[in-house]
Amino acid sequence: MAYQFNFAPVFANFGQLLAGAWITVLLSFGAMLLGTVVAVVCAVGKSAGPAPVRWLINAYIEIIRNTPFLIQIFFIFFALPAIGLRLSPNVAALVALTVNIGAYATEIIRAGIESIHKGQVEAGVALGLKRGQIFRYVIMKPALRTVYPALTSQFIYLMLTSSVVSVISATDLAAAGNNIQSKTFAAFEVYLVITGMYLLLSLAFSALFALVRRAAFDYPMSR
Template sequence: MYNFNFEPVFVGFDQLLLGAWLTIQLSCAAMILGLIVSVLCAAGKTSGIAPLRWLIDAYIEVIRNTPFLVQIFFIFFGLPSLGLRLTPNSAALLALVVNFGAYGTEIIRAGIESIQKGQVEAGTALGLSKLQIFRYIIMKPALRTVYPALTSQFIYLMLTSSVVSAISADDLAAAGNDLQSATFASFEVYIVVTLIYLAMSVGFSAIFSAIEKAAFKYPLSR
């Protein structure tokens, strides 16, 4: 019979909480920057400029068809050969942004293409500028359509961020590894780490659900 002993875990619980906080910071920063990359790339894909579209397509295919761990290793271990040396946390953030940007681009592109051309033509007839058309007629309804997919991608990104511990980045998984190495309470440590990841996922899901109800009511608020 296995004797559970959570006392070493509770002694180092503040270490796990700090790791969880750093995971949230890293994931939120990656989502914000990745969303910017996604919007720009989606606009480029729908712009009709063939060379730009080919370049974005190549970026998406490379990221979506290679393991995330390999992408992290390429950024952290490969780029220094070209003279670009990043800290573990900076390399982790860059890898997460690049990864989220590729998946987010296709999500937002699908939302943009769901907008009927007649709506854009109506905006033009009303004398709206191109920026106003993109903001009110294209982007906001498109975001409303793809919001559930984007939030699911963020949750997946937050869980995937546990891989960055492979390059010694500061996150919950790395904190769990350190605590396990110090206490040898592997089973207990990873049970608690799993529960913390579960709590973060459920918490963010609830937050995103509340934001959806507040921000994407019909008609869309400005």
């Protein structure tokens, strides 16, 4: 192989890559938080809501989980303006990622909720806990603890999926890489560097998830 590596154009534009990586972090982190809220609401609705609510949530989950993310983001960016809803590229990307992760996380969290034994809730009632307290401490916390590994690996996958959002001209890490590559033609070097950056981001998110697990869920099981 006689390829001459030339990283100079990549490092000359490194500021653009850092700015793109920051957008990727914001988009991923925002979608994780908002998506978890969406998922908890939908999971409770699906487990305990009236029939029409359950049907709606089921439709949402099936549509999102059985269509490509690329099409979902095109729909939000290019089709919604037709009914008067115009979002800027980065906001559209955040909405698309939230809607997407929301559907996957709903099913994960619902599995956690259904793993809580009925007797545990009855024990909470017997102890005189209020409804909110039962929901928070007796149902949600152990449920989230059970599904935490599945949920966080879905979050990492979400961060990697966010590399697609450059198709609607959002300015994430992949878009910054594409811009530099199309100007300098240093495809090998650019994609090698952003591959490394995505890997670092994944590891950083994993480390953050481990810290959260220790802070929130590191209590002894009582069995």
